Amino acid sequence: MTETTGAVHNGFVLRLSVPATGELSALGPELGAKLAEQLGVAPPIAATVGEAVTALAKGFDTARDISFEFHKNGPELHVDATQGETKRRATVPLTA
Numbered sequence: 626m627t628e629t630t631g632a633v634h635n636g637f638v639l640r641l642s643v644p645a646t647g648e649l650s651a652l653g654p655e656l657g658a659k660l661a662e663q664l665g666v667a668p669p670i671a672a673t674v675g676e677a678v679t680a681l682a683k684g685f686d687t688a689r690d691i692s693f694e695f696h697k698n699g700p701e702l703h704v705d706a707t708q709g710e711t712k713r714r715a716t717v718p719l720t721a
Contacts, residue, residue: 639695645708646687653693654678660695661702666719674702677715681706 639660643653658675662668678693685691685708696703697719704715 640692642690642692645682645685645689645691650682653682653691657693657695657704661717661719664697664702664719667721670717670719670721674704674717677704677717678706681713681715685711 641653641656644650654675657678658671661671661674666674681693681704682691685706689708692707694703694705694707696705700719702717702719704717706713706715
């Protein structure tokens with residue numbers, strides 16, 4: 626069954642949850658950068674996606690998981706971070 630909630634025209638949505646601390650916490654920033662590279666973004670710009678994920682995670686409760694959603698919408702990648710009722714968003718341009 627497909628899920629259309631949050632779907633965008635001519636784009637995609639990727640969701641993942643990672644621990645706020647520990648070995649797996651690095652998965653969010655690393656996956657964000659790799660995702661941008663797969664979208665054809667140059668490595669210096671792709672690195673800013675990983676940096677955006679790291680910045681979004683700062684200040685969240687370290688005892689709980691953080692959910693990230695990556696929404697490609699045209700020339701931008703929106704990254705949403707959610708933990709409980711707290712939500713934050715970063716927008717990263719995919720072109721220089």
